[in-house]
Amino acid sequence: MAAAQRILLTGATGQDGSYLVDQLSGEGHEIHALIRPGDLLPADDRVIWRTGDLADTQSLVDIVDEVEPDIVFNLAGISSVAFSWQQPLATVEVSGAAVAALIEASWRLQERKGRTVRFVQASSSEIFGSAIESPQTETTPVRPASPYGAAKALGHSLMGIYRSRGMHASSAILYNHESPRRPETFVTRKITAQVARIAAGLEETLQLGNLDSRRDWGWAPDYVDAMVRMADAESGGDYVIATGRTHSVRDFAGAAFLRAGVLDWQDRLEVDDRFKRPADVAEMRGDPSRAREELGWSPTLAFEEIVGAMVEHDLALVRAAS
Incomplete structure (x- = not known):
């Protein structure tokens, strides 16, 4: 990634966001990160904290306009499939509608400034739901089986729509990744x-x-590195990030x-x-061939x-x- 990029990051306090801050700050980028109103401000001077709420789409638009980022990494949202069954409306608002607000604001910034604004969306294997093929690839039909998957499917689809408008927009179809x-x-x-x-x-x-x-379980820092590689790629695209096992x-x-x-x-x-989900997909396995061939990425x-x-x-x- 080119030096001294201005980054807008949502989800900085989560697992993936914390690893992304580690990687980006080590490369010398200026990181602006979203924090909800009322949350305790993290003691991390590597980040410029911005107050906003994923459920308040106007606040997201305002932050994009204020920061004027070169790259947006949208990692925030409802992170639990189980929770999405309890709160489907909140899930769609936070993990779906918020994506629309962020990428539309980013596209308008690009048009206004006449420069490229890159956008990386943290999608999920849950968009495939009860997949009709295994392993899944970037061309596997999207057919979510949970409110979480449905919300992620909306965000994923928006990346393709905005690529057709001339944006460098990428969807990281992340399989389970832990740390x-x-x-x-x-x-x-x-x-x-x-x-x-x-x-x-x-x-x-x-x-x-x-x-x-x-x-298909992988190592979270590897998956964060894949998203950085997407932002650095010549053009945007959809990539399955998985181990294949x-x-x-x-x-x-x-x-x-x-x-x-x-x-x-x-x-x-x-x-x-009590711990069983209403609809639990039996097996999910991703094919990371495109990420390996186009991004030079592989699990470590x-x-x-x-x-x-x-x-x-x-x-x-x-x-x-x-």
């Missing part, structure tokens, strides 16, 4: 945090929903238990129907290494608290 920075509301971090407590003798069992769901929730739990030294892990694992960590890094982090937290 120690995931909150425990996500099943992967729930697993590693609970396994660490079990290994320390603080808990006895781990309760999960569908153990047979298979997902799947593992089940049971596999993830087993790998976490073994890394923590809990050998009788199958006796510690329990199924709780294997599945076991990702699980291991998360478990070691949570074991350290347990030891520090004892």
